[in-house]
Every structure is written in structure tokens, then in C-alpha cells.
Amino acid sequence: MVSVVHALPDTGYDPGILERIAEGLTAEGRERVSEALALTAESYGDSRLGTGEPAHTHGIAVALILAALNLDLDSRLAALLFAVPDSVDDPRSLLEPRFGAPVAELVAGLHRLKGLRPLTRAASAGASEVKAQAEILRKMLLAMADDIRVVMVRLASRTQTLRWYTDQDTAERQDMARESLEIYAPLANRLGIWQMKWEIEDLSFRFLEPATYKRIAKMLDEKRLERESFSDGAVARLSVELEKSGVRDAEVYGRPKHIYSI
16 A cells, blocks of 8 residues: 655744644645645735734634634635735636635635725714614625625634734724724624634723723632632532433533623
């Protein structure tokens, strides 16, 4: 029996990044992720987003978020390749032969959503007559995306942007936080993507109300052991009562409230 080992292209990135993005995928999927990393290393170069974050860093971080959520290969590839339309004249002719039509369409959908940015900014500006547009804009985001995965990648992108702003103390991050609370957190809630909803809310709250955020975080940290003990005790008591009632296959668990919800 002869084993054929396919040589992976040199991406210029830590091999651990490739393994994490490709977690749970087939060997073929891993090769395609490696090819996408190589393409972005070549086409993005030192380009940066409007936030100042390097484009290649953003794409990798978004792909890692999606991998942690077990999204499919095409979604992870689209996350990596999101900025290709900004660096080539005909992105579809470049992407479709190498990664397939679905990936090319996802990238095109992400590029189209960028056109909504002025509207989402206006909806979160604070004027009461404009705030009413937030619900309409959330529906527009969903309607514009022929594939719901476009919106999921966009939500992961916004989550990463907020993470980037944790080390960037600028006035723009407050605008980004307000927009995130008005548009993106409710959208994540509607889609049932709780992990991103909670993180978007907490980071936005941290930027908009830093003193209150720190106070709550400090109180939670001080009472962490007490809260864990209470939760464990409640789970144990409920498990016993369920078993007494004849419910033997139930799983009882607790989770901490996130800071914004408190």
C-alpha cells in the first residue's frame, strides 16, 4: 500500500493556527484552509482595516471563532478570505476555481454587508426617530444574506473587532460599542448564538460604562467561590429530587450570568 502525502503550501503562519482553524475537518478540508492562509498571506500583506487591525490577523481570529462554534469549512474559508475583494479586481474569478462557488458567494455576501455600515451607524446614533430603524436594519441584514452563514461570519467579525478594541482606547470604539448593542447583539440573540451575544454585550458595556463594568466584575470575582458553591449545591439538590421523581436521565447544570445581563 502506497501512502500519498500532499505537500501543504507555505502559509507563513504558525502551524498551530492551521490546526486550530481546521479542527474537526477532513484532511482535504485542512489542505483548503492551508491554501486560504497562503493566499491571504500573499494578497493582504500589511493591509489594515479601518479599525487599524491587520486584515490577516482579523481573518484568522474570525476563522478561529467559527471553528470553536464548529461551523463548516466554507464558513471558515470565507472568514479567512473576507478581504480579497478589497485587493483584487475580480475576486470571484480568483476564488471560485480554487475554493468553490459557495465560498466565493459567501465572500461576496460579506462584501455586500459592508455597504450597510453607514446605516447601522445611523441606527445606533441615539436619536429616537432613528433608533426605530434598528429592527428594520436587523431584518435587512438577514434579508441581504442569501446564506445565513454570511450573517454568522459577520457576527464573528464584529466580535473580533470588539476584542481588538480592548487595547485601543479611542473614541471610535464607543461608537462601535453602541452599534454592537443596538444591531449585532440582538441579531446574535435572534439566531441563538449565545456565546457571541454575551461577548458582544459584555465588551460593548465595558467600553460604554467602564466604571460600572469594573465594579460588577470586581464583585463577581470576590464572590466567585461563593457563587460556584451555591450553584453546585443547587445542581446536587435538583438532581436528587429529579431522581426521586423518577426522572433519571436529566442533566442539571448552572451557568454564571454575564456582566451586561447583571
